[in-house]
Amino acid sequence: MALRRHRLPRFWLAITLGSVALGVAGVYWWERQLPAKIEQAAGRGDLDACLNYSEQLAALSWLPGRAPLEQGRCRRAKAAQLWQAKRWREALQLQQLLIDSPAALPQDRRQQALWREQLQRQAIQRFQAGELANALTLLVPLGEDHSNDGTSLGDDLREAWTRNRLQLERATRLSGQSRWWEALDALNRIDHPWWQQRSRPVRDRVQKGLNSLAGQDREHDSHGELPHTVPADKLDALVQRRIAAGRDEWQAFKEACNELGGKVVEAGPESACQR
DSSP states (O other), X not given: OHHHHHHHHHHHHHHHHHHXXXXXXXXXXXXXXXXHHHHHHHHTTOHHHHHHHHHHHHHOOSSTTXXXXXXXXXXXXXXXXXXXXXXHHHHHHHHHHHHTSTTOOHHHHHHHHHHHHHXXXXXXXXXXXXXXXXXXXXXXXXXXXXOTXXXXXXXXXXXXXXXXXXXXXXXXXXXXXXXXXXXXXXXXXXXXXXXXXXXXXXXHHHHHHHHHHHHHHHHHHHHTSSOOBOOHHHHHHHHHHHHHTTOOHHHHHHHHHHHTTOEEEEETTEEEEEO
């Protein structure tokens, strides 16, 4: 009985060592199969399997240098596939993993920069077409839709959109009060193509208002009802020149009037420049 108890530990030790050896042999055998499986998966276009096998190979250390190369090849192909499928965030994330790995090539960084540039360009095109929400969505994969300090491209687009909207609202309000010069100044500050298109009815109304002012001045001159007014075309040119230089519209009107030897007089809800 004592002899049997003495042999039992050796028996279990042999079993344990045998199991470990068998496991190690199995892992080693599987590792030797992985390069071929990676190549086969890549050959048939199964990039998910290619990535899976390459990650398994990277976890094993008996083939140094081979794993990063195979993994990089799979990541490169999978990132391109994701980009074609418009899964931009995933493509950029995988491309970044590739860039940060030993398998990175110079063209991998250039490819990522090109993809980012394409997304930014598409976002700006959507923005110019009046699609602010779609533009911001395109910037999400880039992390450029918003930043805490307000310096991202998305923040710039929002600011420009709001500025143009407020200028159109201001021009609409001022034109309703027959304050044509101030309304024209607000319209001239609109620099977004989509908002410029939307502002055309207001601009037409403002232009008619300015034309009516010139017509009233000529009528008053012919009947001698009011003092001689300055030429409307010269006044308009001087006002526009000062506004372009950054003057406030009302200040520009007063300065232009004074330069032409006139003075600003109130005529009901409107103002005129008369000599």
